[in-house]
Amino acid sequence: MxxxxxxxxxxxxxxxxxxxxxxxxxxxxxxxxxxxxxxxxxxxxxxxxxxxxxxxxxxxxxxxxxxxxxxxxxxxxRRPSFDRSLFRFFRFRDASGEWRIPESRILKRSVEPAPSHIARQLRIKDGEPAISMSRLRLLNEAPVLAEEIWLPKARFGAFLDLSESAIGPLLYPVYDAQCGQLVARAEETLTAEPASRETARLLRIDTGAPVIVIDRLAKGFDDTPLEWRRSKGRADQFHYHTEIR
Amino acid sequence: MxxxxxxxxxxxxxxxxxxxxxxxxxxxxxxxxxxxxxxxxxxxxxxxxxxxxxxxxxxxxxxxxxxxxxxxxxxxxRRPSFDRSLFRFFRFRDASGEWRIPESRILKRSVEPAPSHIARQLRIKDGEPAISMSRLRLLNEAPVLAEEIWLPKARFGAFLDLSESAIGPLLYPVYDAQCGQLVARAEETLTAEPASRETARLLRIDTGAPVIVIDRLAKGFDDTPLEWRRSKGRADQFHYHTEIR
DNA sequence: CAGTGGTCTAGACCACGAG
DNA sequence: TCGTGGTCTAGACCACTGT
Structure with missing residues (x-):
């Protein structure tokens, strides 16, 4: 030795x-x-x-x-796990009261030039090709989250070739297996705003009702931004709890 | 030795x-x-x-x-400090952009029988005397937080004898000096809801506009609940940020 | 059983802060 | 200069896990 x-x-x-x-x-x-x-x-x-x-x-x-x-x-x-995400404070239970991962329905998937606020987050050039996706997350047929997701096309090209049925509700294992991109950690920002007409329609709530907005920037071990997503859910289903000293 | x-x-x-x-x-x-x-x-x-x-x-x-x-x-x-409170994510700045502690205006202070949901939090008997207080917090004359505060009268009797001018914006030093009650830590819960007519009037926003609601239960070193408060502020001034792994 | 991390000892010397 | 916590050594023995 x-x-x-x-x-x-x-x-x-x-x-x-x-x-x-x-x-x-x-x-x-x-x-x-x-x-x-x-x-x-x-x-x-x-x-x-x-x-x-x-x-x-x-x-x-x-x-x-x-x-x-x-x-x-x-x-x-350590295998990164996102148990500490703000999403755990949404009260998503099924009929029996058990916690479940909401199913996923992809509404749109396309390649777009990255808008500048997205490009800045993903640290790519303004207008560079990016994969844009809209998803609805559901629990027992009831919509619980509306999501907008952006990926840099340069790293995630292989993602476009996947059929929707091959993509489950959890994206990070897919990113790893199909694109070789490992998510190590993420930053999340939370705020609340009145529901737009579009968001209200998706979540089946009244226009103007409060929604919780969680933005997440996921990064690799080397700190490269990999994915940006914005998720919206009903505020009356959200209760964040923490202890401070 | x-x-x-x-x-x-x-x-x-x-x-x-x-x-x-x-x-x-x-x-x-x-x-x-x-x-x-x-x-x-x-x-x-x-x-x-x-x-x-x-x-x-x-x-x-x-x-x-x-x-x-x-x-x-x-x-x-360690001297407990509440730097980690959720309140730090309200964008409370004065004209020069500096962080400041909002001034306090006490709207109401009285002794009431504790309602059951408050009594449960403070771990006292239902209907036992409690000090109830409403405060408005302001920055440059602009209202930023509407607060409702409950204290068990048995521990905080001395608090009633204080003139409003003797109470500053920070209550915990007063609790320590005047009532011998030391706050060691606290639990906070965050949610969002539409502003009631009353809250909207106090915060000078539209009825139904989203407000962030933070409930706090403050406890002593021996884990006794000391104070319960509910604070409401404009959602558009609130941006919580965190890192997860 | 062998191999791992967890606890504990009894020191040495270094870096920092205050007087 | 002195007393503090910070780093480091070179072990011993215990407790837990998998075979």
Whole structure:
């Protein structure tokens, strides 16, 4: 077993330098979500560090949400999950009161020159080709969310070839499998506004009734913007809850 | 320096048992916000633990938001601050674009029997006396928030004797100084609804226009509910932003 | 059982803040 | 300069998981 020297700024603490090396491995796809990391013993031998120092580096990445630890099993690259999304505060239950993923009906899918506000978000040139999509999400035939989605065509060209039946309600696994684009995290913005005539028709509510608007910009491990979407749902179905200190 | 035995369940790790002992000190008011904790060296001597173990206990409480560490100065009981409140997402700026605390105008202050939904939140008996207050918050004479506040009279009796001019826009310091009630944390719930006629009049918007509604239940260190409030503001001034993974 | 992470010890030395 | 927390070492032993 040969020893590897730690790269990085020599003024930084060793555990931070190790953390950066491991973070880069994940960001560059050398280690993929679900992969097991080398054990703490292996890493301390590899880099010539005390076990406690290696532990500190791994802890930093766990706090950061990049890794997950399981006692007795190992340390793994975390599979991004969007359990923390604002969408979980919509009261979407079926008749039996259980949480379910709403079905998806694609209303429109086309290639358009990206409007400037979309291009800015996706960090592409104004007017560059983008895939535009409208979806309606339904629970037991009842519409619950109206969505508008934009993707840069350069990365998601393969998405256009898919039949609607091949695209389920969850898009991120499709992005990964069909386009090789892995979503690592996202930024969400929430506001409320009166329903336009069009939105009211889709959601079957009164024009002007309050709707919750959630904008989401999804990004890859390397911070590239991958998808922008705007979703609208009935405000009376939304209750966000949080604890503050 | 006598050594103190660690109380608590002997099956738990030492660092957790130490953390619980220190947490209790804060919850019972033995150590108050702003107080400096004993140094790590002092604690390890006091309880006969290795410095690393003491460190782990303190780290747990720092992660928990109970303590704050300052390199070279010490470890302190954190002063609760409500920087993380949902209210920070209201775009409240004055003419120069600076963030400011809105002034407060008290519209009503009285003692009422607690309605049942308030009593349940404050964990007091249905109909027990409670202080009820309506406030309007303004920025440059413009109304920005309409608030309804409820306090259990048993704890906040002294609050009734204060003149309005003695109450500023920030209530929690008043609760502490005048009533001996320290707010440690709070739960907030956000939704949106159409403005009632009354709310519309107060906020000077159209009836039915969307308003953001934030309910807050403030609690003491010992988890006692202290204050319930409902605040309403214009939805078009509200943009919540968050990152998810 | 072997291998993983979790807890704990008993130090050393460094970096920062205040007087 | 002194006391604080921050980094790091080099182990020991425990608890959990999978085979």
């Amino acid at each position: 040969s020893m590897t020297a730690l790269a990085g700024d020599e003024r930084l603490p060793l555990y931070q330098r190790l953390a950066e090396v491991l973070r880069r491995d994940v960001m560059e796809g050398v280690r993929r979500p679900g992969d097991r990391m080398p054990s703490e013993t292996a890493l301390s031998a590899e880099y010539g560090l005390a076990p406690g120092t290696v532990r500190q580096a791994l802890s930093a990445l766990v706090d950061d949400g990049l890794l997950e630890r399981f006692h007795g099993r190992g340390t793994f690259v | 006598s050594m103190t035995a660690l109380a608590g369940d002997e099956r738990l790790p030492l660092y957790q048992r130490l953390a619980e002992v220190l947490r209790r000190d804060v919850m019972e008011g033995v150590r108050r916000p702003g107080d400096r904790m004993p140094s790590e060296t002092a604690l390890s001597a006091e309880y006969g633990l290795a410095p690393g173990t003491v460190r782990q206990a303190l780290s747990a409480l720092v992660d928990d938001g109970l303590l704050e560490r300052f390199h070279g100065r010490g470890t302190f009981v």
